[in-house]
Each structure stands twice: as C-alpha cells, then as structure tokens.
Amino acid sequence: MGRHLAALAALPLLAFGGGAHAAPSDPIGDLLMNALTGAVPGSVDYRLKATLYHAGAKGVGGLDSLGCKVVAMRTAAIDKTLIPRRTILFIKETVGLSMPDGSAHDGYWYASDVGGAIKGQRIDLFTGSGSSSMKPLRPLNLSQLTVTKAGQFQGCPPK
Secondary structure: OHHHHHHHHHHHHHHHOOOOOOOOOOHHHHHHHHHHHOOOOOOOOEEEEEEEEEEOOOOOOOEOOOOOEOOOOOEEEEOOOOOOOOEEEEEHHHOOOEOOOOOEOOOEEEEEEOOOOOOOOEEEEEEEEOHHHHHHHHHHOOOEEEEEEEEEOOOOOOO
16 A cells, blocks of 8 residues: 555656756655665666766767767766666765866766767766866776666756
8 A cells, every 4th residue: 555655646756757857855756766666775776987088088079979968077978788878877976076166066967978988887977178177086087986877867968
C-alpha cells in the first residue's frame, strides 16, 4: 500500500518534471523517485577517469554533440554507449568548486557531448574558455570520479 501511495504522490512530479535542471535540494522528491525506480539512495553508478577540456583548445567547438552551446562547469562529454546523452549526472567530487559566477558548484553536470577519445569508463568535463578556466578542476584531472545518474533532461542543458 505504501508503495502505491508513493507512486501516486510522484505522478505530478513525473508529469511536470521534464525540466532541464535537477533539484539538488529535494530530498522528498529524491525518496519518491528512488522508490519508483528502485534506486538505492546515494548509489554510485560509475567510477570514471576524468579529463578536462576548454574552448580554444584544438578540436573544441562552441557546440556539443546535441547542437547546444557548451556550458562551463556543466557540460560533460561521455561515451554514449555507456551513458546516454541527455543524462543529468551528479559528480560528488565537484560539489563546492568555484563556478564562473563565483557561486559554489552543486555537483550536477549534463551529458550532452561526446569525444573521439572518450571511450568506456571516462568523462571529459568542460571548464570554460581558455586553459585558465581549468584551474578549479585541475586537481581532478586524471582522477577517478564518483558519477551517479540523477535524471534526464530535454532540449539543451541549462546555462
């Protein structure tokens, strides 16, 4: 009976939850979605080796593989055979890092890009314009990141 009530309570969330941004501070919604999907709260989907990329580097354009503008500290390039494009990702190690606007990163990234060198258990994080944009993430370069699927988005990732 409790699961049926949780499913009914989540219906409005499913009907109107097609937005592009995950709500990082919605523990009740997270519990309901975990009950519906069978996910274990805090479960890790992947341990991925991180690399960084920035605008201005050879071969890096201003659009991701969906045709959307790449967003600093939000766009992630993935192997689409491992993680589907349009997946919202939570990367624990990026929580609290400095965003371009000076705010603290909430850990959410958007799998909207792919790369020729991104195969298997790898993730490439877009840092912004110029090599200096990589500074906040440089300690994470070539390290293993804790990556959890946090949902799906439609259209282009939010800016």
